[in-house]
Amino acid sequence: MTAEKIFKNPKNLKRRKFINSLMIFLCFVAAVLTILPLLYIFIYTTQSGISALNIDFFTQLPKPVGEEGGGMANAIVGSGILIGLGGLIGIPIGIMSGIYIAEYSKSFLAGAIKFTTDVLSGVPSIVVGIFAYGVVVLAMQSFSAIAGGFALGILMIPTVTKITEEMLRLVPHSLREASLALGVSRWKTTVKVVLKTASSGIITGVLLAIARAAGETAPLLFTAFGNSFWQTSIDQPIAALPLQIFVYAISPYEDWHRQAWAGAFVLIFMVFIVNFLVRYVTRNKFG
Amino acid sequence: MIYEMYVDSSASIEKFGFGFIFSSHWEPVKEEFGALTFIYGTIVSSFMALLMSLPISIGVAIFLSELVHKSVRTSLSFLVEILAAIPSIIYGFWGIFVLAPFMRTTIQPFLQSVFGFLPFFQGTMYGTGLLTASIILAIMITPIITAITRDVLKAIPVAQKEAAYALGATRWEGIKMALLNARSGILGGAVLGLGRAIGETMAVTMVIGNKAQIMASFFEPAYTMASVIANEFAEASNEMQISALIEVGLILFGVTFIVNSMARLLIYSVTRNSQ
Numbered sequence: 001m002t003a004e005k006i007f008k009n010p011k012n013l014k015r016r017k018f019i020n021s022l023m024i025f026l027c028f029v030a031a032v033l034t035i036l037p038l039l040y041i042f043i044y045t046t047q048s049g050i051s052a053l054n055i056d057f058f059t060q061l062p063k064p065v066g067e068e069g070g071g072m073a074n075a076i077v078g079s080g081i082l083i084g085l086g087g088l089i090g091i092p093i094g095i096m097s098g099i100y101i102a103e104y105s106k107s108f109l110a111g112a113i114k115f116t117t118d119v120l121s122g123v124p125s126i127v128v129g130i131f132a133y134g135v136v137v138l139a140m141q142s143f144s145a146i147a148g149g150f151a152l153g154i155l156m157i158p159t160v161t162k163i164t165e166e167m168l169r170l171v172p173h174s175l176r177e178a179s180l181a182l183g184v185s186r187w188k189t190t191v192k193v194v195l196k197t198a199s200s201g202i203i204t205g206v207l208l209a210i211a212r213a214a215g216e217t218a219p220l221l222f223t224a225f226g227n228s229f230w231q232t233s234i235d236q237p238i239a240a241l242p243l244q245i246f247v248y249a250i251s252p253y254e255d256w257h258r259q260a261w262a263g264a265f266v267l268i269f270m271v272f273i274v275n276f277l278v279r280y281v282t283r284n285k286f287g
Numbered sequence: 288m289i290y291e292m293y294v295d296s297s298a299s300i301e302k303f304g305f306g307f308i309f310s311s312h313w314e315p316v317k318e319e320f321g322a323l324t325f326i327y328g329t330i331v332s333s334f335m336a337l338l339m340s341l342p343i344s345i346g347v348a349i350f351l352s353e354l355v356h357k358s359v360r361t362s363l364s365f366l367v368e369i370l371a372a373i374p375s376i377i378y379g380f381w382g383i384f385v386l387a388p389f390m391r392t393t394i395q396p397f398l399q400s401v402f403g404f405l406p407f408f409q410g411t412m413y414g415t416g417l418l419t420a421s422i423i424l425a426i427m428i429t430p431i432i433t434a435i436t437r438d439v440l441k442a443i444p445v446a447q448k449e450a451a452y453a454l455g456a457t458r459w460e461g462i463k464m465a466l467l468n469a470r471s472g473i474l475g476g477a478v479l480g481l482g483r484a485i486g487e488t489m490a491v492t493m494v495i496g497n498k499a500q501i502m503a504s505f506f507e508p509a510y511t512m513a514s515v516i517a518n519e520f521a522e523a524s525n526e527m528q529i530s531a532l533i534e535v536g537l538i539l540f541g542v543t544f545i546v547n548s549m550a551r552l553l554i555y556s557v558t559r560n561s562q
Contacts, residue, residue, distance in 0.1 A: 020457035027354060030346025031363065034433070037426050038370045041381050115551070122479070122547035123540060124486025126513045130536040208372075215374025218488035221517055242376045242489075249380045250493065257384075264377045271372050279365055 042268065048258070049265020072263055078145070078239035079214060085149025086213050090156030091206055097157070098164025098202075103190055114165075121158035128154050129219030143222070145238040151219035156209040163205025167198040204278040211274040215267055217242040241267060325535060329511040332417055332491065333484040336424030341477050344429050345466070348436035353462055364437075371430035379493030382423045387494060390419050419494045420511075424487060428480035435476030435554060439469040475553030482546040486539065488513040512539045 097117065101110045132151035137143055171194050179189040195202075220240050241263055248260035347367070351360055443465045451461040466473070492514035512535050 016457050016460065020459040023459040023462075024354060027346040027350040030343045031350040033343055034347050034370070034429055035363070035366055038366055038373075040385070041373065041377065044381065044385060045377065118551050119544060119547050122482050122486070122543055122550075124488065124513055124543055126486070126488040126516050127536050127540045127543075130516065130533055134533070211372065215376065217374070217376045218513070218517055242374060245376055245380065246489065246493075249376075249383060260380065264380055267374055268377055271374065272369060275365075275369055275372055 042272075045261065045264050045268050048261035049263075049268075051258075053262045053265060072239075072241060072244050072259065075239040075241045075244040075263070076266075079241040081145055081238060082148045082152055082220070082240055083210055083213055085145060086152030086156055087206075087210065089150060089153025090209065090213075091160055093153075094157045094160025094209070095164050095202065095206075098161040099168065099190060099195070101161070102165045102168035103194070113161075117158045117161045120154075121162070124218075125151075125155055125216055126218040126221075129222060132219060133222050137222070143237040145236065148220050148238065148240065152213040152216060155216060155219065156213050159209040159212060160202075160205055163208065164198075164202050167201030167205065168194060170201070171197045207274050208278055211271050214270060215242055217246050221246075325510050325512040325515050326538070328417070329485055329513070329539075332420045332424060332511060333481055335418070335421035336428060336484045337477060337481050339421065339425040340429045340432060340480060343425075344432035344476075344480075345436055345473065347429070347433045348440060349462055349466075351433070352437050352440045353458075353465075367430045367433055370426075371434070375427065375487060375490045376493075378423055378427055379490035382419065382490060382494040386422065387419055390422075416494075420491045423490050423494055424484045427487060427490065428484050431483055432473075432476045432480040435479060436469075436473050439472030439476065439554070440465055442472070443468050471553050471556055475550045475556075478546055478550035478553065482543050482550060485546065486513055486543050488517050492517045512536075 097113055101114050104110055128151050132147050132154070136147035136150050175193055175197060176189055179193045180186070184192070217240075220243050245260045245263040245267070248256040248263070251257075351363055351367075355363070447468065448461045448465055451464050452458075456464070491511050516532050516536055516539075
């Protein structure tokens with residue numbers, strides 16, 4: 001090869017060393033460029049959010065334009081209801097398909113499910129919203145919390161499935177074999193031994209899915225629709241925190257902008273906490 | 288899911304046929320619908336975002352996997368992960384109030400004074416528009432591409448790099464070789480990021496300006512497939528409009544489905560051997 005010729009030429013060496021340090025410097029610049037907007041967004045949201053945050057924000061209903069005060073209590077409760085409904089749909093399905101993929105991975109069906117979840121995780125959330133609109137809203141003839149929860153549930157499935165599968169794969173094979181050798185049936189082994197061992201990992205996955213669903217806006221626009229009053233029955237339009245932020249953010253009113261920043265701060269803070277928790281739990285367990 | 292959407296959009300599909308994709312008229316009042324403007328906005332904004340984000344993502348991935356100490360690596364990776372987890376509505380919000388004014392007062396005048404002879408950089412500077420949307424998208428897809436590039440780089444055997452060093456290669460030359468070997472995986476990551484950018488709704492809706500037009504200038508407001516659905520769906524005035532919007536959704540679904548399948552296959556082709 002010509003490698004020897006290239007490496008031994010001193011003039012080349014200078015140039016190569018220069019390119020080397022230049023590229024490494026550029027990589028460093030890239031890292032700074034990526035971290036910068038993150039810190040900027042985080043600090044900016046915190047600053048604008050905290051100043052607008054008070055007890056009213058968590059306890060009051062939104063007030064009409066022009067009136068001082070008001071909060072997003074209904075939106076926070078609404079988000080809670082939506083996430084709860086979404087979780088009811090998304091978590092069991094996600095965990096069960098995760099189990100199927102991990103424990104029965106040799107079958108053709110498991111491969112197909114894996115591919116489908118991968119593709120599903122890439123489907124734009126607004127498309128899932130349209131789907132929920134077609135299935136639930138049209139059938140019920142009204143925007144409702146159920147439709148919103150349905151959309152969020154579908155969005156949760158891929159995350160939960162993926163994490164469940166990964167966590168189950170980390171469970172040592174000898175544990176399964178020991179249980180099977182004691183005469184325990186396959187299903188009981190999966191539930192009582194494998195699932196239990198992996199439970200903390202799966203819980204973090206579920207938390208991650210919930211955090212993501214909490215921030216989703218697009219699919220809620222025409223399923224949950226939003227509502228500026230107290231509403232807890234699930235067949236009616238319901239408010240949600242990200243929706244409220246969206247409406248307030250694109251409005252021209254200074255007062256609403258401050259409220260929206262407070263909402264954004266609450267959301268970002270939640271996401272941060274969940275991610276931190278997940279990081280902490282998984283490091284201890286699987287470091 | 289595909290079936291459900293096909294049924295719901297059948298009215299529009301029957302009426303407009305293939306012309307739907309190539310027509311740029313979108314006039315709800317006259318019940319005339321064509322999706323070309325939205326397809327154009329989606330493609331241009333996504334590809335510009337990818338162009339901006341790809342070099343940076345690869346740089347970060349190299350930085351994380353090859354150059355820094357382990358303790359720095361864990362905290363930096365954590366920060367990048369958080370970047371991926373911030374809800375898109377917050378990016379959009381930040382885009383309106385921080386990025387758009389900054390674009391209007393600083394970046395856009397600068398671009399216009401330097402590259403003003405090109406049609407891309409002419410026109411009025413609103414702050415919002417195609418370019419701003421692309422920048423926001425680029426920030427949002429960087430963590431995804433970074434994560435995948437890092438995984439793919441990890442899958443390249445260390446022995447290869449060590450062999451290169453042993454022959455006297457500089458650090459960058461060793462990394463370059465690893466990058467070459469990982470190229471199809473990195474391409475997969477890029478395509479995955481593209482898919483995310485195509486489907487991104489809220490952040491784009493908030494900063495792109497929402498105007499159904501095809502303009503050469505990147506400063507002009509535009510419209511994407513996802514944002515037209517977000518804006519018009521809930522207040523659509525007639526059956527035909529809803530049907531047309533669902534058809535836009537169907538196109539969006541089809542495009543992202545193809546893009547994502549391609550990405551998965553590419554990534555799989557690299558990581559398969561290491562598992």
